[in-house]
Amino acid sequence: MSAPASSPSARPASSLPRLAVEALVHRSELAGLEFEEARTHAAVTAIIIGASVALTLLFGTATTFAIAAAVWDRPNRGLILTLVAVAYLLGAAGLAWWAARRLKDWRPFTSTIDQLRKDYSCLHSHLSEKSR
Numbered sequence: 001m002s003a004p005a006s007s008p009s010a011r012p013a014s015s016l017p018r019l020a021v022e023a024l025v026h027r028s029e030l031a032g033l034e035f036e037e038a039r040t041h042a043a044v045t046a047i048i049i050g051a052s053v054a055l056t057l058l059f060g061t062a063t064t065f066a067i068a069a070a071v072w073d074r075p076n077r078g079l080i081l082t083l084v085a086v087a088y089l090l091g092a093a094g095l096a097w098w099a100a101r102r103l104k105d106w107r108p109f110t111s112t113i114d115q116l117r118k119d120y121s122c123l124h125s126h127l128s129e130k131s132r
Contacts, residue, residue: 023119027112027115027116027119030111030112030115031109031112034108034109034110034111034112035109037108038108038109041106041108045099045102045103048099049095049099052095052099056088056091056092056095060088063084064081064084067080067081067084068081
């Protein structure tokens with residue numbers, strides 16, 4: 001029994017260029033989809049960072065004024081406001097760590113790269129069979 005007509009080994013050598021073009025078209029579509037995902041991921045991350053910065057600034061300003069008003073008559077108001085500033089710094093460091101971790105764990109175009117590796121392996125094995 002012969003191999004199905006859709007398998008690469010059953011196709012004549014003249015259809016290999018057409019097959020290669022079709023494969024490139026499909027891979028470019030996959031890359032386009034992954035580019036859209038990458039752009040969306042980057043946009044959402046930028047919005048999260050921007051919102052975090054804006055809210056942190058607003059909250060920090062309001063809280064600083066509230067604390068300063070509450071402790072203004074105390075002799076250790078400098079220490080209290082310094083501790084508040086340290087708390088703000090720790091919060092900002094936590095947000096920066098979260099954003100860095102989110103960007104570090106993200107791998108764009110993984111499906112496209114994986115598919116291109118599989119294509120290369122298939123093409124390499126197909127051409128090595130033909131040369132025998």
